[in-house]
Amino acid sequence: MKILLIGEYSRLHNSLKEGLVELNHEVLLIGDRDGFKNYDVDITIGSKIFNNSFWHPITKLILRITSINLIAFENAFRFYKILHRLKGYDVVQLINEGVLKTYPKFEIFLIKKLIQYNKSVFLLSCGIDYVSVKYAFDKNYRYSILTPLQEDEKHRPYYKHILNKLKSSHKKLHQYLYENVNGVISSDIDYHLPHIGVDAYRGMIPNPINTHKIDFKTLSISDKIIIFHGINTSGYIKKGNVFFDKALEIIKKKYTNKVDIIRTENIPYKEYIKLYDTCHIFLDQVYAYDQGYNALEAMSKGKVVFTGAEQQWLDYYNIKENTIAINALPNVIELVDKLSWLIEHPKSIIEIGNNARNFIEKEHDYIKITQKYVETWSQNIS
Structure with a gap:
């Protein structure tokens, strides 16, 4: 055609x-x-x-x-x-x-x-x-x-x-x-x-998602856990980035020696995807039920993504909560709790990252x- x-x-x-x-x-x-x-x-x-x-x-x-x-x-x-x-x-x-x-x-x-x-x-x-x-x-x-x-x-x-x-x-x-x-x-x-x-x-x-164009490496954690928060400022309020920023302030103080945080604003797509290559946890958006394109590409790289992962999405794909992606809610305390759990259980970061890549290959090829x-x-x- x-x-x-x-x-x-x-x-x-x-x-x-x-x-x-x-x-x-x-x-x-x-x-x-x-x-x-x-x-x-x-x-x-x-x-x-x-x-x-x-x-x-x-x-x-x-x-x-x-x-x-x-x-x-x-x-x-x-x-x-x-x-x-x-x-x-x-x-x-x-x-x-x-x-x-x-x-x-x-x-x-x-x-x-x-x-x-x-x-x-x-x-x-x-x-x-x-x-x-x-x-x-x-x-x-x-x-x-x-x-x-x-x-x-x-x-x-x-x-x-x-x-x-x-x-x-x-x-x-x-x-x-x-x-x-x-x-x-x-x-x-x-x-x-x-x-x-x-x-x-x-x-x-x-x-x-063209996984042939997206490199996947199983996550390894030898030192600090790296968290990436990339922002398009025009959508800062609408995507709920403010909740991530507030949660990260708490996480930074709580786990000073365990995490590094990368925060960017308004960078071209090709630079953006390179910048989060090193991260373990990727913060996408709060006000969503399902994943948008940024989240899916990060999942394809094997990152643990905080994004839309509501019950309707779980039901559609018949998967269990927090095994493929982390449902990001407009609640700072909940975000801190979920981030804290991952930081304290690094093996789960690796497991969820691998699950995310497998999910993309199965459902988004x-x-x-x-x-x-x-x-x-x-x-x-x-």
């Missing part, structure tokens, strides 16, 4: 592309590299003029004064310019409802063209979108990325982008997509739960996952 993948926020589409190429499909991946993360893409889309160092401050000022987003206009224009090259694909897959990062009415216009030009269009639910935000807003999760806002209104400035998904303009885009694409696919439990019973939903396909995508696409091409 000839396949077009649009957007990249986590390396999901890169791993899927690698699987598709391995299975002899023709694939093109386009995206804007997602800022400082700088993911690989075949064709770069997105703003270049209004996002550069000279124009960006001016663009932000214009947005603040007039509410006119010049970057959104440029994003739409740049995508429109390459539309003629995006024809004749068997499958087009969008990584998000707002993948083109423009105004919803422009997004509808451009996606309408993609639907006209190609055999089928599918949508992924693997990030912020109307269905998952509404589900969280209505407090259907035990906790979610909206929990900090729901507990304290002072956090509202950090949630503008997320709350925009509930606006009528974005809801129109959401409704257009769900009425016109060939299907919606979720990537993990956090996005699967809100879609149960939705007509356009075609099921959950776990994130693909990029070839097996790619085959699931191909089957789902094939069954729903009209």
Whole structure:
């Protein structure tokens, strides 16, 4: 098949592309590299003029004064310019409802063209979108990325982008997509739960991980236990990193001679994955039921990962609590207790790390996952 993948926020589409190429499909991946993360893409889309160092401050000022987003206009224009090259694909897959990062009415216009030009269009639910935000807003999760806002209104400035998904303009885009694409696919439990019973939903396909590109070494502990906490500051509140920081302050004092802590902020993806190579314990996020891409890659390296590992995830994969990943809760004392237990039982760190790698190979192998995508696409091409 000839396949077009649009957007990249986590390396999901890169791993899927690698699987598709391995299975002899023709694939093109386009995206804007997602800022400082700088993911690989075949064709770069997105703003270049209004996002550069000279124009960006001016663009932000214009947005603040007039509410006119010049970057959104440029994003739409740049995508429109390459539309003629995006024809004749068997499958087009969008990584998000707002993948083109423009105004919803422009997004509808451009996606309408993609639907006209190609055999089928599918949508992924693997990030912020109307269905998952509404589900969280209505407090259907035990906790979610909206929990900090729901507990304290002072956090509202950090949630503008997320709350925009509930606006009528974005809801129109959401409704257009769900009425016109060939299907919606979720990537993990956090996005699967809100879609149960939705007509356009075609099921959950776990994130693909290319373990051939990720070195695995059984953990060894000869001296200090190394804990890694890598932060994207824009998601600090929403991912619950504050709980990890507070827990680490206690751990640092409690186990001064037993632990080393590595803390980073906003570093490119390729540097990021190298920096945590030496760690034993990897702190990912708190407000999740399942693992996102960062957590899965760390698990693939055999790290003990504090992340989403809620009961729904345990039930789905039929595994026991704290044997594959550590469920990170928004509770400093619980985090300290779990970290303390691992520090005092280093053999468990090695065991959980090995279990994590085996789990990734079994449930997230990029070839097996790619085959699931191909089957789902094939069954729903009209």
